[in-house]
Amino acid sequence: MKKKVNVFISFIVITALLLTGCSGAGDDHNESAESPGDASGKKVKLTALITKHPLTKPLAEMEWLQKVEEAAGVEIEWQEITADWGQKKGTMLASGDTPDLFIGPNVITDADFAQFQGLFQDLSSMLDQAPNVQTMFNEKPDTKVIATQSDGKIYGLPKYQRFWPASASRQFINQQWLDNLGLGMPTTWDELYEVLVAFKEKDANGNGNPNDEIPMDWPGGIGGYFNPAVLLGSMGITLTDGSGQGYFVEDGQVKNFLTDDRYKTMVLFLNKLYKAGLINPEVFTHDYTKYQSIARGEGDTAKVGFTWGWVASDRFGEQLAPQYASMPQLKAFADYNGKLSWSYDYYSLNYGPNHIVMSAKTKNKEAAMRFINELYAPEVGMQVLFGSIGPNIKDNGDGTYAVLPPADAKMDPGTWKWTSTMADNGAFYIPDSLKLTLGTDMQEVLGQSEPLEPALEVDPDKDVFPGMFIKYSTIDNNTMSLNNTNVMNLAESSFAKWVTKGGVEAEWDSYIKESQKAGLKQNLEIMQKYYDDYMNQN
């Protein structure tokens, strides 16, 4: 018996030795691999993390990226993240075990810089090593404001992609259904109601079944892109970046539409639509995939009458897109004479904060900076966004370029772009002087934005909340995010209840009081303070 125990114990000891032995060897290996890189002038090894779109192909297969790494004399080991970065980030940063570079849209936020002090490299003193970044700061001073923290440090560099329209959301109605039923394009909410009732009661898509039409749909919830919150523009509210949490600016005041009387009016209208069966009954429970797929219809038969989206070919598929027309903003009432507005998203679509961030632990910072500088070169910038010269972009040889259509004819240009390159998630700068002809998808976006142009004639300095340019202190940031969690908890459930079951008028006053208690008042005070400071400086 004793013998067996001894065998058992020695087994445990040996296993333990083996385990520690292995990890020890691993460490040695790492160190020996890194040191010769510098000494002999070979390529410097860097590690980098990118939050990319799930469709994007492996980074090793991007021709332009190979050339950029070559030019900068670096060899990058990529960690490619396609989902749940928000959840992975906290634990990764808290452990301090980070790659040399982070790339992605707001991949590390200003709040993270404040919370994880000392983890990220201040680039402000190294900018002389990156002339292309300096060019961006000089030509587009807004980018420098976005990059600079309140203490003057620069941890993350922004992107500028120039071509995108002033709003992410466009309003679509099925023109073919209107024609089938002999109806005109609605211009007010009441006319919209009449049209949607006709969509519901008659066989608008002409397939013999009068009950398979969904008159109106959106991704669910309140605020954000492609959301009925844009209808607040019918009463003059200019949303900023979709106003996901309700904040907007009017007459120098920071306000929140969630407690605005005009929001109540809109909720009443949506409730009227819902009661009449005009809104998709699953609007609050379906996920984004189902929301997208239902609008693609079946073959030539469209299912959705009125909705919001980025561009018709993406929202409805290439086959159904021609049936839909982009609409101008509606008037809330026939006798409404005030200004019409929309969601002004120009800054968030064309600029993005913190698209590339360097870790303070990077061993060879000069090499990392060389790589950053290469990324921000004009000809590289367009390849980061649209793909490599050759398969994705045509070089006309006279200093002008053109984005090529997808190699696979069945693929739409948007999908092609996201498959081929980092696209909007990359870090880059496209100067206004670059001569580039856009692909059909971007031309379509810009074309479909035209009906909204009158509503988007806003003064970006006065009517838009400069969210991207304001840097909050850590304490204020924490307070605000806690309050917003509480406010949105109340707002989301109230909105869903009022739209589906009604009752907004009876509950409005107590709802306002609850919202203030949940922290809305405090948040508005904080934001007003920062907003005033910002306006005084500029």
Added chain:
Amino acid sequence: MESRKRRNTFRRDYQLWIMIFPAIIVILLFNYIPMYGIQLAFRDYDFSQGLTGGEWRGFAYFQQFIDSYLFTDLMRNTFLISLATIVLGFPAPILLALILNQIRRKRMKQLMQTTVYLPHFISIIVLVGMLNVLLSSETGVVGHFMKALGLGHINLLASTSTFIPVYVLSDIWQHCGWNSIIYLAALSTVDPQLYDAAKIDGASRWQTIRYVDIPALIPTIIILFILSMGNILGTGFEKIFLMQNPLNLPVSEVIATYVYKIGIISNQFSLASAIGLFNTLINFVFLYAMNTISKRMSETSLF
């Protein structure tokens, strides 16, 4: 005296000690050592200073949670969901075990047992996916069925009044069979002579259950009930989080999902730790109270 007894057990039962040694290590490593992180609930989280370096804040974060706007809602929702799970979910496996025990044919019994265990192995994300598909008011089987019955468009997943029933019933369906195993094991220890004696005395099946089976189960029931009281505020996270949508949020926001939103999404580690610790303390109080009550009343207890 006491210490000598303890030394004796090491010498006498050393083989047993060696056998549970790995388990002790695992529990120490993963359950006790990480507890030093609890102090995060009492201090600020400062990345540059490490876990223990932030400024000491005492009970400030507990105060913040108790004063918080959602406090009463969170407590009520968490309590209601766990209470419903315990009240309805606890007796179900006992009944199932008693019924299974009545099946005389061995093969049939084995088949039945395996069938009722199976749902336990469905992952939660798949289960919630199934609920979404089956209960969808437009396209689901249950939705069509209710429409056929003339109940109209009731979206079971998106209503404050149906969230708890859907949650609890699907939970029972999934885990009832698995949880009945322990009761079946307890029933298998009943001395067959008792059944024979009951038969000779002319007891009906119902009377056999009432006077033989149930008394045999009582100690197991009490122990398991005490353990379940330790979960009075423990709703679990994944299933509720996956079932949440804006329409059921007033009843489905529980402590676990709120901690996730505060701690992981908004990076407020200290507040999230305080809320988590608060939750655990209440669970512990309930567990301890139930244990004491049971010790007094029936002399069956955990410790």
